[in-house]
Amino acid sequence: MLRESGIYEVEIIDLTEKGEGIGKIDGLTIFIDGGLVGDKVKAKLSKLKKNYATGELLEIITPSEGRVEALCQYRECGGCQIMSLSYEKQLELKRNSVVQTLRRIGGLEEIVHVHAVIGMEYPYEYRNKAQFPVGERGGEIVVGFYKKGTHDIVDAKSCCIHRKVNEQIIEIVKYYMKENNISAYDEKSHKGTIRHIVTKIGFTTGDIMVVIVTNSKKLKNANLLAHALNANIPGFKTLVQNVNMDKTNVILGKQNNIVYGEGKITDYIGSLSFEISPLSFFQVNPVQTRVLYEKALEYAALSGDETVFDIYCGTGTISLFLAQKAKHVYGIEVIQEAIDAARENSVRNGIQNAEFFTGKAEDVVPRLYEQGYTADVVVVDPPRKGCDEKVLGTIVEMQPKRVVYVSCNPSTLARDLKYLGENGFKVKEVQPVDMFPHTMHVETVVLMSRKDK
Ligand SMILES: C[S@@+](CC[C@H](N)C(=O)[O-])C[C@H]1O[C@@H](n2cnc3c(N)ncnc32)[C@H](O)[C@@H]1O
Known part of the structure; x- marks a missing residue:
């Protein structure tokens, strides 16, 4: 018993x-x-x-x-669940999970081969964005990570999936707080000034943005902090104060005050350049993002004559990648700000053959098809819940030559592949990519083509 x-x-x-x-x-x-x-x-x-x-x-x-000795000494953060497994075994585990899920949910027994997961050569320091909560314990400022499942801050000196430069930035901010008598925010009493330190780094350009999130409209002597960052951090380009005075778990508020620089930095994925601001979305592992998008582009096999639908296009990064090789790309996405960024990114990169539509894919895709729009190749990159059945139904009616499915959730991927498999498509290639080493997350790109071709 x-x-x-x-x-x-x-x-x-x-x-x-x-x-x-x-x-x-x-x-x-x-x-x-x-x-x-x-x-x-x-x-x-x-x-x-x-x-x-x-x-x-x-x-x-x-x-x-x-089992190996994990490089991290702060395991209570809970962020890297499988860091005690050798990287080689992590990749095997992720491949197995894709294979098992496609079999169990998708009934895809006939999949002969799921390729080995494409991992990183150096699976550390891969995140270009970090968000550190700031607090106080026993009169000392603590900066680090929340302990798993709590809001207790683990005072971490380093994190091996973030860039090392963050350690210096944290030290400079702590010193500035002490010298200028600036308090850390206390969630319980909703008092105190500095809530979070956010950093964004352009991996290709080396540009660094520091954002100080405050529970106050003003940030005392902020120019002194900019001065210290400028003097000590190579690549430092801009300091922004982000005001967030709400009682909320959301990290960033809506108001940004630029303290130093332009309030934005630039980075590249392949040859495409993107503008990064405190609130903008940008993939957090740019090295593997490029690998993923190149795989999607390879599977799309574009010759220059194709019309492509990029459904769930976000800020249009995949659309712009595809537009370089396609006749025309239509991107569809529900968030207006993401579509605005996609349009700005097209202009910025001189791309004229990409067009974007705002709305729910389940409404927009059938409507576009009714109006006579159709696609030779369809790319989908849905959220975790997968594609809406109306979207899949319209893809089936459109009869594109190829469907490229980019997925962050093997379970919904398997369900959707099953639907497409029962409606005239067959799976040709399955390529998992490791976007987040040491976590259970796995991204998968799948190529499907019409059974009658
Ligand atoms: C996995 S992300 C795709 C990211 C995108 N490919 C990129 O590189 O930026 C999924 C996207 O689907 C959008 N989305 C969620 N539900 C949607 C819906 N019903 N219709 C259209 N877009 C939706 C989300 O806002 C998000 O941008």
């Missing part, structure tokens, strides 16, 4: 989507945070329910074959 607080030996046989280890004791499923497939562990039952239990990892009795 199992009991809460009891200590048990468990073999980890699988991982959840969040990266928790899954084991069985007497047939009951137990979730153990920190366990890796192949580990034999000692765990204390922390919660016992009818259908499952959770356990606290006490000791690794026999480590999994792929």
